[in-house]
Amino acid sequence: MERTPDAPDRPHTVITTRGMDAMRAVLRRRREATTEILAAWDGDDLRTLAHMFTRYNQAVADHYRGPAPGARADGLR
Structure with missing residues (x-):
């Protein structure tokens, strides 16, 4: 994530492509683990x-x- 100035007193957060890729990888691993755990x-x-x-x-x-x-x-x- 990157913080960049939006207005003089209101910075906003931008999720970078790298951050989105990391988030997707974590979500995929969680789904796979949940599927494995609940399979039985x-x-x-x-x-x-x-x-x-x-x-x-x-x-x-x-x-x-x-x-x-x-x-x-x-x-x-």
Whole structure:
């Protein structure tokens, strides 16, 4: 990343091509590792994991911005 002046008091950050390439490589390795780790899990376990991640992500979103219109009490939409 590079910081460059934008306005006299407002610098902004630019992600360079090299930085984007590094970020993509990290994301690819994480996806590959997750695929390998979860390969032996059965469908029910994967559905439970997906359900719990959905609830967690909704709870985090609600914490920072308030519940979404129409959000259910169990955290699902």
